[in-house]
Every structure is written in C-alpha cells, then in structure tokens.
Amino acid sequence: MKYVNTHEAKTQLSKLIAAVRAGEEVVICQAGKPVARLAPYEPARKKIRLGTFKGKIKLAPDWDSPATNAEIEALMLGEGPPRR
Template identity: 75%
Template sequence: MKYVNTHEAKSQLSKLIACVRAGEEVVICQAGKPVARLTAFEGERKVPQFGIWKGKVKFEPDWDSPETNAEIAQMFEESIIEPESK
C-alpha cells in the first residue's frame, strides 16, 4: 500500500493510476491522516434474477425416460472412435 499527500496525488495522478492498475492500493493523506483510498474499479456486479426463464422452458413428460436416456447414450457412444486392435 502506498501513502501520498494530496499535493503529490494532484501532481502525480497519472502515475498513481498506473500503480493502481498494476494492483497496488494508494491512500491519499491530508496533514498526515488518511482521507481517501484509490483502488482499481471492479465494475458493477449483476445480481442474479431467479425465475427469469419461468414459463419459457417446457419439459415434456418423458424428458427423463429410460428410452430418452438410452437414445442420448447411444449418440455419445457412436461419436467415440474405438482404437483398432493390433
């Protein structure tokens, strides 16, 4: 963590921003006391919206039937190339 006074912060802002972009944290002091912290901007986090797909996705009654599962397994088994025996 780097501590600078307000005068240095005003005159060296570009250099301090470069330090922050490199991962360092800068504390700006006034009369030797910390008053502000300069850190990297992380952006806004999106809050998950539960239920957004409600009513838009429809499952058929047999979506998880043994026949459907066997059909899916067969598709994957057919895509696997077995090595030739020597």
C-alpha cells in the same frame, strides 16, 4: 502501500494512477490522516436472475410417463427409439 497528501495527489495524479495499474495501493491523506484509497477498478459482477424462463416453458402432460422415460433411457444408452 504509498501515502501521499492531497496536494501531491492533485499534482501527481497521472503517476499515482500508473502506480495503481502496476499493482501498488495509494492512500491519500489530509492533515496526516488517511481519507481515501486508490485501488484498481473491479467491475461489478452481473447478478444471477432466477426464474427467467418462468411461464415460457411448457411441458407436455405426459413428460414424466413411463413410456417417455423408457424412450429417453433408450436414447441415452444408444439403442435408438423404442418400438411402441
């Protein structure tokens, strides 16, 4: 970690940014006390939005019927569609 005063930070900003890009952390001090820290920028993560498809997906009334379940099971097992 590198400590610099505000005057040095103003005059050497490009070099300090290069140091941060190289992985070094830089602390800027004023009157000998740390007041700011230069660190690599990390973009914010996108928030997950729950319920995005609410009201957009419609299920058939018989979506969970025994006949539908049998058809899905047959398709998953590779037997083809069941005979009705």
